Amino acid sequence: MPASRRAGVAKGRRREGPEGSPVVPQVRTSETDVMGILQVGELAAMGTALLWTFSALIWTSTGRQIGSLPTSFLRLVLTCGFLVGYQQLLCGRWLPTDASAETWILLGASGLAGFFLADVCLFKALVLIGPRLTLLLQSLTPPLTAVIAAAFLDEQLDGKDWLAMAVTLTGVTWVVLERPNGRAKAHPPGQLRQGVVLAVLAAIAQAVGMVLARDGIGDYDAVAATYIRVLGAMIGYVVLISLARRWRAIRVATYRGGIMVMIASGAFIGPFLGVVLCMIALRHCHAGVAATIVSTTPVLILPFVIFLHHEDVSLRAAGGAVLSVLGVALLVL
Helix, strand or coil: CHHHHCCCCCCCCCEECCCCCEECCCCCCCHHHHHHHHHHHHHHHHHHHHHHHHHHHHHHHHHHHHCHHHHHHHHHHHHHHHHHHHHHHHHCCCCCCCCCHHHHHHHHHHHHHHHHHHHHHHHHHHHHHHHHHHHHHHCCHHHHHHHHHHHHCCCCCCHHHHHHHHHHHHHHHHHHCCCCCCCCCCCCHHHHHHHHHHHHHHHHHHHHHHHHHHHHHCCCCHHHHHHHHHHHHHHHHHHHHHHHCCHHHHHHHHCCHHHHHHHHHHHHHHHHHHHHHHHHHHHHCCHHHHHHHHCCHHHHHHHHHHHCCCCCCCHHHHHHHHHHHHHHHHHHC
16 A cells, blocks of 8 residues: 555555554664664564464354354454553553544544454455455455555555556456366355455455545554554444344354354454554564565465365465565555
């Protein structure tokens, strides 16, 4: 997205990670500290990518057992609990009351789009088509963000940006349109279409959330901003669950101790610890480098789906994942 692309040269610009959480790039350090600092930043970015890969596997597993809506809602509730603890321990208050009204409105709307609408679609897609295809389709989020920001924030796209978006789209399309061979387990056509549509809608909602967050975060603390976004998303979930009359399903899910342990683990390593590591990465290395490493989740997921989900991943699928990541790298570097 443009905010990531310029973060190394423009002060105060912001970007978000795959989980939809805003991260704050800081000024670059002196050349005497570069070697040690870059190592810390790159390791933190690699840790972020791995944690978000693991959390996607967890959401897929729990979503197939208790449903995507209970999984996504309970995950958000537990994430909110971690953020409350962070806010109290480090800032001495239970709510981010130091944020302005405009910040609350923009970040709340961002959470409604990025943590509610996007996640409702994303978690259902994980159940329907699995984490490999779903994460691959999420690589559309950076180019979609660039287009939306260009349309509504008057940010300019140059030839390299359009090339990067074309490369990403080509990689995604190449995989999605692949015909399964006789050895591969194919998704039923209707299920595949529904999953792809939901994953694309999730990418669009995530992109909208990113643009709103970038416009609203300013110089505000990134974790506190994530807290506000989570609170905004909670409003959407409460309304949806009430209208769908799914509170009983939520309550039943909380009685399943093993499932709750998995969701709590996913909430801690993904949207909480992953955000912390991502911020460390952005503080200690070039924003474009960190963003590129973090965006490798469609490639990192491949060995896990082969060994855990027993998917027969073709060379074309692996090549398309790599191509999509290269497109994202070209966009942010």
